Amino acid sequence: MDGHPPLRRSASFPPETIHEIQRAAAEGIYEIRGFGAKRRLPSFDDLVLLGASISRYPLEGYREKCATDVVIGARFAKKPLHLKIPITIAGMSFGALSATAKTALGRAATAMGTTTTTGDGGMTDEEREASSLLVYQVLPSRYGLNPRDLRRADAIEVVVGQGAKPGGGGMLLGQKITERVAGMRVLPAGIDQRSACRHPDWTGPDDLAIKIQELREITDWQKPIYVKVAAARPRYDVQLSVKSGADAIVLDGMQGGTGATQDVFIEHVGIPTLPALREAVEALQELDMHRKVPLIISGGIRSGADVAKALAMGADAVSIGTAALIALDCNRPIHVADYAALGTAPGACHHCQTGRCPVGIATQDPALEARLDVDAAARRVRNYLSTMVLEAQTLARACGKSHLHNLEPEDLAALTMEAAAMAGVPLAGTGWIPGR
Amino acid sequence: MITVDLELATVRELNQRLHDLPPDTNERAWTIVNPGGRHALLAGLTRPVSITVEGHVGYYCAGMNEAAEIVIDGHAGVGVAENIMSGTVRVRGNASQAAGASGHGGLLVIEGDASARCGISMKGVDIVVGGSVGHMSAFMAQAGRLVVCGDAGGDLGDSLYEAVIYVQGRVTSLGADCEEQPMADADRAAVADLLARTGIPGDPARFRRYGSARRLYHFHVDHADAY
Numbered sequence: 130m131d132g133h134p135p136l137r138r139s140a141s142f143p144p145e146t147i148h149e150i151q152r153a154a155a156e157g158i159y160e161i162r163g164f165g166a167k168r169r170l171p172s173f174d175d176l177v178l179l180g181a182s183i184s185r186y187p188l189e190g191y192r193e194k195c196a197t198d199v200v201i202g203a204r205f206a207k208k209p210l211h212l213k214i215p216i217t218i219a220g221m222s223f224g225a226l227s228a229t230a231k232t233a234l235g236r237a238a239t240a241m242g243t244t245t246t247t248g249d250g251g252m253t254d255e256e257r258e259a260s261s262l263l264v265y266q267v268l269p270s271r272y273g274l275n276p277r278d279l280r281r282a283d284a285i286e287v288v289v290g291q292g293a294k295p296g297g298g299g300m301l302l303g304q305k306i307t308e309r310v311a312g313m314r315v316l317p318a319g320i321d322q323r324s325a326c327r328h329p330d331w332t333g334p335d336d337l338a339i340k341i342q343e344l345r346e347i348t349d350w351q352k353p354i355y356v357k358v359a360a361a362r363p364r365y366d367v368q369l370s371v372k373s374g375a376d377a378i379v380l381d382g383m384q385g386g387t388g389a390t391q392d393v394f395i396e397h398v399g400i401p402t403l404p405a406l407r408e409a410v411e412a413l414q415e416l417d418m419h420r421k422v423p424l425i426i427s428g429g430i431r432s433g434a435d436v437a438k439a440l441a442m443g444a445d446a447v448s449i450g451t452a453a454l455i456a457l458d459c460n461r462p463i464h465v466a467d468y469a470a471l472g473t474a475p476g477a478c479h480h481c482q483t484g485r486c487p488v489g490i491a492t493q494d495p496a497l498e499a500r501l502d503v504d505a506a507a508r509r510v511r512n513y514l515s516t517m518v519l520e521a522q523t524l525a526r527a528c529g530k531s532h533l534h535n536l537e538p539e540d541l542a543a544l545t546m547e548a549a550a551m552a553g554v555p556l557a558g559t560g561w562i563p564g565r
Numbered sequence: 566m567i568t569v570d571l572e573l574a575t576v577r578e579l580n581q582r583l584h585d586l587p588p589d590t591n592e593r594a595w596t597i598v599n600p601g602g603r604h605a606l607l608a609g610l611t612r613p614v615s616i617t618v619e620g621h622v623g624y625y626c627a628g629m630n631e632a633a634e635i636v637i638d639g640h641a642g643v644g645v646a647e648n649i650m651s652g653t654v655r656v657r658g659n660a661s662q663a664a665g666a667s668g669h670g671g672l673l674v675i676e677g678d679a680s681a682r683c684g685i686s687m688k689g690v691d692i693v694v695g696g697s698v699g700h701m702s703a704f705m706a707q708a709g710r711l712v713v714c715g716d717a718g719g720d721l722g723d724s725l726y727e728a729v730i731y732v733q734g735r736v737t738s739l740g741a742d743c744e745e746q747p748m749a750d751a752d753r754a755a756v757a758d759l760l761a762r763t764g765i766p767g768d769p770a771r772f773r774r775y776g777s778a779r780r781l782y783h784f785h786v787d788h789a790d791a792y
Contacts, residue, residue, distance in 0.1 A: 158784060271667035271686055274648055276609050276629040303783060315669070315688040315707045316726060320782040323724075325705060329685040330625070330644035330663040339604045339643075343625040346580045347609030 159393055161300060163225075163481025163491060165293055165386040165429065165451055170401040172384070172429060173438040175548030176541050177557065180527040188526040195522040196532040199446050201244075201423050202284060202353020202376040205345070209353055209376070210262055210284055212446065213242030214518050215533055216436060219381075219427050219450035220266045220286065220357070222248030224301050224310040225388030225481065227498040228255050230457055230490045230506070235259030237453075237510030241518075246286060246448075249299045249324055251313050252278040264355065267344065269298060270324035272314040276347055285344055285352050287337070287375075289328075289366070290359030292385025292428040295399045299324030300389040304484040307493045334369040341374045355379050360405030360428065361398070367412040371422050379448060380409050382428025386451035388491060389482035402428035402439075404551035410443030411553075419443060433520020440521070441528075441536035442552060456513035457506045458488040464500065567592055572599045576606055586612045602642065607635055613652070627654045630671060646673045649690050655763075662699070665692045668709065674763045681718065684711040687728055693763045703730050704740065712759050714767045722775050730775040731756050733767055744778040 138144070152160065181187040188195060202209035218238050223231050225248065232255045238245040239261040246264040247256065251273020257263055265282030267274060279285060290296065301310070301322040311318040331340045341354050356370040357379035370378050382402025387395065406426050413419035426439050427448035439447050451459075462475035467487035471480045481491035489500035525533050528540045542557040543549035549556040550563035569579050579597065586592060595616040600606060604623035607616060610633040618626070621639035631650045640658035649668040656664075659677035666682070668690025675683075675692070681699035684692050689708045697715030704720075706728035716734035723740020730743075731752065739745070756769040 161784075271648060271688070274667065275650060275669065276611070276631060276648075279609075279629075317782065320726075321784050325686065329682065329704075330647045330666040336624070336643070339624045343605040343608050343628050343647075346576065346605040347629055349581060349584060350577070 159391045161389050161482050162392050162479045163388050164479035165384045166396050171403050171547045171551050173435045175545050176438050176543055178524050179540050181529040185529045187529050190526050195526050204376045206353040206376050208351045215446035217243050217448045218245035218453055219448040220246035220248045222250040223253045224250040227492050229498050229501045229503050231256045232259045233503045233506035236507035240511045241514045269328045286355040286357050288357045292359050292381030292383050293387035294390045294394045295359030295361040297394055298326035302482050305493050334373050337373040360400050363405045363408040364412045367409045371418050377423040379425045384429025406442050407553045433517040436521040437524040440533050441540050456510045457490050459490055566594045568596045570598050576603050583610055665690050693759050693765050695765045725777040731772040733772045742778050742781045746774045746776045748774045
């Protein structure tokens with residue numbers, strides 16, 4: 130034999146693991162980063178839709194109607210939301226994101242007749258003006274929370290957890306705590322801000338029910354009240370949210386993104402969106418509340434195919450965060466030298482926590498923020514949302530559905546045993562659902 | 566004086582009636598009788614009305630109050646005056662957990678004792694407690710002043726930001742990053758002013774001041790054992 134033997138890398142200690150061990154040895158603290166879970170997880174990619182043929186007949190694309198509207202909040206609220214599309218923009222904070230990015234998201238959502246959502250840090254006037262339908266989050270930190278904004282919101286979302294970090298609070302590192310962000314949060318500028326992981330004045334479902342009652346009283350029972358939970362024990366959390374009086378439930382799977390969280394949290398806590406959705410739907414069905422309390426699923430939704438499959442599994446709507454940022458320009462191969470300065474490259478950047486976002490989205494630096502043209506960015510997100518809707522309609526018509534909500538589990542098959550078990554649909558070519 | 570009997574009217578009816586008051590209302594003096602520990606009483610008020618509740622209230626009484634002057638002539642449940650923005654809320658009896666939680670402004674007066682987490686996450690409110698406060702009071706408190714005329718339970722001021730705590734009695738223990746700090750003339754004047762405004766007896770000279778050591782404001786490996 131000639132030359133050296135082939136290099137033999139360890140499966141247990143691949144180069145990235147070696148690097149992380151040595152980084153931890155040098156720095157003595159966990160890695161904090163943005164984005165969501167990067168590991169391969171069972172997902173909607175592991176499902177396929179079963180198009181119509183002889184036993185079911187399809188609808189004509191572009192000719193026969195396939196409706197997309199959804200009503201959120203009709204359980205108790207006097208003014209439920211009527212969304213034109215079942216895709217919403219997830220809660221992301223001003224602070225984690227620039228004001229320009231928040232405005233662009235709001236304009237795109239407005240153009241599409243759907244909601245956008247505030248985040249940890251409160252509501253900005255720019256976001257309110259840009260968003261015809263704005264969901265106002267009530268988070269454990271209570272940063273910027275005030276009754277005026279509660280009243281000028283279109284819906285309220287009590288945030289219990291986030292898919293990227295079930296059981297964890299928010300983080301915003303000092304480089305993003307500008308004077309304006311600090312002022313909104315009543316914090317000293319420049320500190321590493323750690324949001325609370327528990328609400329300050331309630332614990333458990335009995336308290337939550339009373340907290341929701343209080344929010345309804347403050348807003349005269351006008352606003353739909355959502356409860357957002359991270360996917361960890363969705364069967365319990367969904368049922369307890371219903372019991373607590375939620376008008377709608379937002380369930381965020383572990384692929385959900387974050388502006389800054391410990392990497393170990395992002396990759397190792399919570400369950401994927403796919404099994405979380407099935408558990409949540411079953412939980413609602415057990416209570417006879419499926420389709421009565423809308424379920425909004427989030428965490429790794431990227432395409433109209435994901436939307437169609439999520440709705441077929443029983444979701445009433447989906448919510449997107451990371452994908453919306455990517456539509457804005459996140460990870461676009463421009464300003465490549467600035468990615469390199471962060472030690473990353475377009476396509477792999479997760480450096481939201483640094484505040485040095487090369488494309489001006491996850492930053493509070495005016496020079497970087499100026500890189501995002503708000504009109505063009507809003508148009509891109511609008512185009513992306515339109516594409517997702519068209520894709521979902523295409524798939525639904527192929528399954529013979531005149532409304533996206535007519536998609537059902539019977540329209541799905543799984544490509545892997547794991548996905549079959551997690552989604553509760555048969556393995557393709559069989560009638561077999563593992564565990565049943 | 567307008568009297569509302571909560572054995573005859575619902576909380577919803579009362580709150581709506583108060584929310585519907587115009588800015589120049591003449592209906593400025595109210596008495597609420599038979600509160601019966603009901604929740605979310607007087608939540609979200611915005612007008613400068615004076616209201617006395619004759620009896621005990623449940624959770625979140627006077628939540629997010631703006632401008633109203635409210636007296637609870639009894640005990641208060643969890644989260645009294647939570648997220649208060651302005652105005653004054655006075656509890657003549659004792660208050661349960663999380664009194665004044667995340668309050669942004671205004672004044673909360675508790676003549677009796679307050680349970681755990683009094684002033685948790687406070688963001689500018691002033692709180693004066695005639696008696697003692699339970700453990701983890703002023704947890705993650707960001708701004709405002711907590712004056713305790715009695716004793717404070719364990720882990721006072723844990724993870725404190727820029728709020729300031731004054732305690733006249735004993736402190737069981739301090740939480741992470743909370744330290745005793747010198748009591749300056751300005752501090753004694755502030756305590757004297759708050760005591761005078763609230764009519765709570767106390768000797769400013771006997772109070773001690775607690776604030777943030779600011780050691781946890783930035784992540785650092787050498788701080789890990791502080792938690």
